[in-house]
Amino acid sequence: MLSKILLLSFILLAIFLRFYDLNWDQNYSLHPDEENIANAARRIQFFSQLNPKFFAYGGIYIYLEKGVSDILSTTLGPDFKPNGIFSYIVIGRFFSALFSSLSAIVIFLLAKELYNKKVALITLFLYTLNTASIQAAHFAVTESLLILLLITIVLISIKLYKNPIIFNYILAGLVYGLSLATKTSALLFITPVVAVHLLFLIKQPKLFLTLNIRLIIFFIASICVFMILSPYSVLDWPNFYKSMQFESSVVTGAKKVTYTLQFAYSLPYIFQIKNLFWQMGPIVILSMIGFIKLLFDCRHQRDFKLLLFLSFPLIYFLVIGPWYAKFIRYQLPLIPFLVVSASILLYQIQNRFFKIGLILSLVSFIVTLLWSFSFLNIYTREDSRISASNWIYQNIPKGNSIMIEYHDSTLPLKIEPFKPDVYNLISIDSFNSNDSNYYAEKLTSADYIVLSSRRIYKTIENLSQKYPLANQYYVPNKYYRLLFTNQLGYQKVSEFNSYPSLLGFIINDDSSEETFQVFDHPNIQVFKNLQQLGKNDYAELLKNPMY
Incomplete structure (x- = not known):
């Protein structure tokens, strides 16, 4: 009974923190990426003009903002003011907060599948209070949706490992395709699916043909979803490709632009690790210790579920670490994995050294709570x-x-x-x-x-x-x-x-x-x-x- 009360309380807290004052800038559109997405949405006219002519982000979020705006306009009539409280940006922030709230639920399910319900509750509490996810929920950009889709893919991959049926391959493909339609930087989200597929091939080499057919089905499902939800990434291929070339050159540093000059001569990996402190607060120390411990546990215990869980953050961090552009939002996909790692570590310490573990857990919870609400106060004040x-x-x-x-x-x-x-x-x-x-x-x-x-x-x-x-x-x-x-x-x-x-x-x-x-x-x-x-x-x- 207590666990159900805690579960409901944490979910409600997550919703409150993420939906609190979504119009924090009083409709002045002070986030440049939000404005870019909103401008692309304004160009859409269902169904005569569907080309957003903007490819830094996928089509799904742009169509979502436009679709909801049109529905509100039809429903509310003259009371709806596109540049007022129901603007594209506030609509986008609503969905960002919604996706972030759903992420809290999915990360609970992931931690429960990976370990147990106690770890899942600790994970839910820590993720609910996570500063980076709360901030991302207040921006009408794609990060909150990407995190939701990422942890969903990891959860499906673990279920796929337990039961490699075609349905799970299709489900994983649908979610992966949705991720790509959200932002092409989600390419690496395929990591846990590839990891589980390789495990199957190693364990069951006689099923080589069957398993690879299922993987092909996964790719077909992904491509179909991507083309349906972000069609002009293909239909307007020259401009899409040009945009991807530009974004790639900015990320790698091949093209220097003013907004990336802050990263000149920054230290790979070290820069990102230092900024994780701002995204997570002091608990990041426990998170990194916990993550390293999980790597050793995975090796010694041959826990393949743990291997699937660790595969993405390892590969992802290795890939983004050397990038010239080190925007803090690039680290958001690491947060759920670090939160789960901290939760498992706290649980293990408490199991082995009860008093020490209890004190450490209480201190961690209180510090994280204070850290979270200190950042939430940003949205209680005038910009x-x-x-x-x-x-x-x-x-x-x-x-x-x-x-x-x-x-x-x-x-x-x-x-x-x-x-x-x-x-x-x-x-x-x-x-x-x-x-x-x-x-x-x-x-x-x-x-x-x-x-x-x-x-x-x-x-x-x-x-x-x-x-x-x-x-x-x-x-x-x-x-x-x-x-x-x-x-x-x-x-x-x-x-x-x-x-x-x-x-x-x-x-x-x-x-x-x-x-x-x-x-x-x-x-x-x-x-x-x-x-x-x-x-x-x-x-x-x-x-x-x-x-």
Whole structure:
């Protein structure tokens, strides 16, 4: 009875945490990937125009947003406002939260299948409170759906190992095809299916032909689902292929773009491991210890179910580790496996050393709970970009010149009845100019400087410390350094942030991978020109002594 109460309580908590304030940015569309998907959805007209003309994501999520939007429009009539609360983005966030909530249930079933109900309950509790999955649930992007499909494939693979019937192969194929239709980066989700198939071939070589026919059926099911749910990946193959080439070149670093410069000279694997701390909190230590222990257990006990479970995270981490682009969202598929690993370790310790295990479990639960709610508090407060915009309109006179950064969010936002065009916005491109005169001219013309996140100046600071890039970014780095130390005649007059916090304790996550912070709680700084230095003064202050 107690286990049923706990199960229901944890599921309800998971739903609450993921659905809490999905309109956290008040419909300002502050996440660029959300806006890209929403714009693709707006291009769809059932059934005359089905080409999203956007292939960074699969078709399924785009069609889902558009389909639900059309249903709401038909049902609610004039009461439905596409750009209001029922916007494409909020619809996408609803489904993201729904898929994340369902993931909590499926991961419970996976842990139960892998170990027992006690481990499953611990897993459910820890995953319910997982910071990364809660954050992903608040974004109208595909990560939550991908996680749901991934752990479903792993669960089906374990059942397939127990019963290799055609139905299980077809079911696995359908889910895998849906994964590919969600995002082509799901290619590696096939790992547990291939692993179980190889195990069958080794154990039952006489069934070679039968088993391979079933694998072919798996691929047929996958291809059919993919082509039905993301048809223009095939029908518009040239543009799809071009998009995949671009995305691949960005990931590998063959093509350098401004939003990946933060990863220059970052250490493979180490960078990802460090950022797992932000995604999981201190329990990541237990997770990694537990995962390593499971590897040894798998080897010594010859537990093939465990082998299937471990196959994906091992292969996946080995593949993404050397990538140039190390966005924190790439690590999300590892989270369920690490949570299960921590849960099994806690259970095993408690079984062997009851008091120590009980204390460790309680500490882990409390720390994870506090970590989770400190990050949830981000969504209880007004977005820092909205707060900063309101401050700007109230404190900076109309007609003043505001210097903003070309490669970051433009502030102030349009907040009725105010519009940004009441100011003279001066854009500065710090990534592509190392000329002191360029900055001198901008600084002379500006009355205020607005830094809408750490995205630019932190990346510049990092690049300036790396040989041979130090000289290339000398002037922009010096510009930021002098700005922050009040040596340019500008003084900070306001700052807006929304760091994770609870009971007065603040977690400064400035050292996390930038997209973990800048999408939903960026740190914004406003500087005022108090000394009005001349162009020559600025040029002298910023000049590179090597020239």
